[in-house]
Amino acid sequence: xxxxxxxxxxxxxxxxxxxxxxxxxxxxxxxxxxxxxxxxxxxxxxxxxxxxxxxxxxxxxxxxxxxxxxxxxxxxxxxxxxxxxxxxxxxxxxxxxxxxxxxxxxxxxxxxxxxxx
Amino acid sequence: xxxxxxxxxxxxxxxxxxxxxxxxxxxxxxxxxxxxxxxxxxxxxxxxxxxxxxxxxxxxxxxxxxxxxxxxxxxxxxxxxxxxxxxxxxxxxxxxxxxxxxxxxxxx
Numbered sequence: 001x002x003x004x005x006x007x008x009x010x011x012x013x014x015x016x017x018x019x020x021x022x023x024x025x026x027x028x029x030x031x032x033x034x035x036x037x038x039x040x041x042x043x044x045x046x047x048x049x050x051x052x053x054x055x056x057x058x059x060x061x062x063x064x065x066x067x068x069x070x071x072x073x074x075x076x077x078x079x080x081x082x083x084x085x086x087x088x089x090x091x092x093x094x095x096x097x098x099x100x101x102x103x104x105x106x107x108x109x110x111x112x113x114x115x116x117x
Numbered sequence: 118x119x120x121x122x123x124x125x126x127x128x129x130x131x132x133x134x135x136x137x138x139x140x141x142x143x144x145x146x147x148x149x150x151x152x153x154x155x156x157x158x159x160x161x162x163x164x165x166x167x168x169x170x171x172x173x174x175x176x177x178x179x180x181x182x183x184x185x186x187x188x189x190x191x192x193x194x195x196x197x198x199x200x201x202x203x204x205x206x207x208x209x210x211x212x213x214x215x216x217x218x219x220x221x222x223x224x225x
Contacts, residue, residue: 006160032211043204044161044215093160097211103149103168106213108160 001027004096006109014117015086021079021112023094030096033077034106035069038091050077084116121205126220129199135192137219139205142186148209150181152190154201155218161204164190195223 003026011019023033032051036044048064050056050071058064066088068080077096081088091113095106122140129135141150152164165172165179167188172179178191192199204218 002163004160034211034213036215043217044155046212046214049212091158095160103166105151105163105166106211107163108153111158111160113158 002107003027004030004094004107004109006094006112008112009110010113010115012115012117013084016083019081019084019114021081021092021094021114023077023079023096023109025075025096025107028096028098029074030077030098031074032097033071034095034097035067035077035079036093036095038093038111044093081114084114086116089114089116121207121216123203123205123216123219125217126222129192129195129221129223131197131223131225132194135195135199135221135223137190137192137203137205137221138187139190140187141205141207144185144207145209148207150179150185150188151204151206151208151213152177152179153204153206153213153215154199154221155204156198156201161215162201164203197223197225199223 005024007022035047038044047062048056048058050069052074056069071077091111093111095108097106098104151166153161155161167179181188200223202218202220206213
């Protein structure tokens, strides 16, 4: 149980384009979803937290107009990297949690490797 | 969130128990101890978590000292597939702060 699916697994696109990444909880309802970014040889950094039906809460230093997050249902959150540039190339990982059930762990997707040319 | 201290790396023998230590001397009363691992190029995998009692599941055991200032993750029979970076995280809410973790290498 507690499976989180992330799509696509990898994407290569030209500078200036927008890229959408989907995160789905397959077998549970995720009241809260999280988006992380991980650069090579570094640890995960939390970008934002989203609760279903609410606006996302962004961590300090993360541009909300650059990284658009939508959490329209209890099983789907999307991250859109707008006008992507080479410095946005990274490994993006989502996670989901059933917060409504108390202290529940986060379950992670397998990540999306984004390369901007 | 309280910070944790873990060894940078550990080598373990295949088939033997792997004991991964974590210090969290500033942990507060309502903070849980979580363990995750990340195999290369994948998302982190949840292993186990606990508040003050020892916990066991199909993957591992978590031993938390009585004063809660440290804990040990035990992989009972390490396999080559357990090679990963292991993260010990303390948190009292839904946020997880990932440190550098312990790079565990299981050798045949």
